[in-house]
Amino acid sequence: MQQSTTVHVDLESRGYDIWIGEDILRDSVRLLATRLRMTHVAAVVDVNVQGWFSEVRDSLREGGCRVSVHNVPSGEEAKSLGEAERLWNELLQAETDRKSVLLAMGGGVTGDLAGFVAATYARGLAFVQVPTTLLAQVDSSVGGKVGINMPGAKNMIGVFWQPAAVLIDLRTLASLPEREYQAGLAEVVKYGVILDADFFAWLEHEQSAIRVRDPRALQEMVARCCRLKADVVEKDERETTGLRAVLNYGHTFCHAIESVAGFGQYLHGEAVAIGMTMAAELARRMGRIDSALVTRQTALLQALGLPTAARELDQDRLIGAMRHDKKVEHGRLRFVLPSRIGHVELVADVAEFLVREALAGVE
Numbered sequence: 001m002q003q004s005t006t007v008h009v010d011l012e013s014r015g016y017d018i019w020i021g022e023d024i025l026r027d028s029v030r031l032l033a034t035r036l037r038m039t040h041v042a043a044v045v046d047v048n049v050q051g052w053f054s055e056v057r058d059s060l061r062e063g064g065c066r067v068s069v070h071n072v073p074s075g076e077e078a079k080s081l082g083e084a085e086r087l088w089n090e091l092l093q094a095e096t097d098r099k100s101v102l103l104a105m106g107g108g109v110t111g112d113l114a115g116f117v118a119a120t121y122a123r124g125l126a127f128v129q130v131p132t133t134l135l136a137q138v139d140s141s142v143g144g145k146v147g148i149n150m151p152g153a154k155n156m157i158g159v160f161w162q163p164a165a166v167l168i169d170l171r172t173l174a175s176l177p178e179r180e181y182q183a184g185l186a187e188v189v190k191y192g193v194i195l196d197a198d199f200f201a202w203l204e205h206e207q208s209a210i211r212v213r214d215p216r217a218l219q220e221m222v223a224r225c226c227r228l229k230a231d232v233v234e235k236d237e238r239e240t241t242g243l244r245a246v247l248n249y250g251h252t253f254c255h256a257i258e259s260v261a262g263f264g265q266y267l268h269g270e271a272v273a274i275g276m277t278m279a280a281e282l283a284r285r286m287g288r289i290d291s292a293l294v295t296r297q298t299a300l301l302q303a304l305g306l307p308t309a310a311r312e313l314d315q316d317r318l319i320g321a322m323r324h325d326k327k328v329e330h331g332r333l334r335f336v337l338p339s340r341i342g343h344v345e346l347v348a349d350v351a352e353f354l355v356r357e358a359l360a361g362v363e
Helices: 025-035 047-062 081-093 108-123 134-140 170-175 178-195 197-205 207-211 215-235 243-248 251-261 268-285 291-303 315-322 352-361
Strands: 004-009 016-021 040-046 066-072 101-106 126-131 145-150 153-160 165-169 335-340 343-347
Touching: 004 215, 016 215, 025 047, 025 126, 025 165, 040 047, 040 108, 047 066, 047 101, 047 170, 066 081, 066 108, 081 108, 081 145, 101 108, 108 126, 108 134, 108 145, 108 153, 126 134, 134 178, 134 215, 153 251, 165 170, 165 215, 170 215, 178 197, 178 215, 178 243, 178 268, 178 291, 178 335, 178 343, 197 207, 197 215, 197 291, 207 215, 215 243, 243 335, 243 343, 251 268, 251 315, 251 335, 268 291, 268 335, 268 352, 315 352
Parallel strands: 016 165, 040 066, 040 101, 101 126, 126 165
Antiparallel strands: 004 016, 145 153, 335 343
């Protein structure tokens, strides 16, 4: 296998490795097939990554593994009960049993949907993530949160179901459209803000290399994000202590934006970038941070090609959507807010008028 970086997620019996590198797809799939003793792989594949999937399919078949292919559409609309039901039926027709392994290849939508199906079919199938978008590589493929959407409520139906492995071949980023690549960078910036001031400074220094997808910068960046997320997941796998909530920085605003604008109007990462800007502005108005932090975060997001405002959305509808967020407690709004670069906290019972001021402040 080509030179790669391995990040281990230590969850005792549920622990797994994340393999990150250039041109590692064939060899890593072959190695994993041996380790997991794969005889049948049910591959849930985004229709846009058929070219990359051919390498995975060929490698599995060369090793004597039966492969059934189950294509799914791109876009947030695919994370639906209808798509899950279709996949359950296809798995049944493909004679999928509890010894089968479900492999998800595509972006975060594919991974979330396929993971939910893996967790619920036959009371749980082994599950492998092969993320092909930056956002999925640095965030959604790691940590075991899988699920589907309800109308007007994102990720409301789901479970925790850890993968058996995550395989990240950075070559897949070369064919990623510029807008989708930039959207993934929002989650990258998030890790710096919430957990690692040195990483945030590295992103500022390396922004030119990151924009042109320099392989050296990509491998360091993706590996660092995976390690940071793994550190959090190891300490709070199921969000019982509150620590894992820090990963939702900007996401209360983000999910409201996606819901009100209509899923697909903004890519998830774009909504995250806007949500982070709103969260920072809220923190500033609450006296938790000064304007310099807001300015610094906004400057990095914009330098990486990300939006930082959503001017056309109705405040009342956004507030209403936020009240359906999973972090709402006893009807009171809660937000993950920064106190400095590298540290955030979950803040409860935030006054609605401050939220409205923050929304207006980034218009």
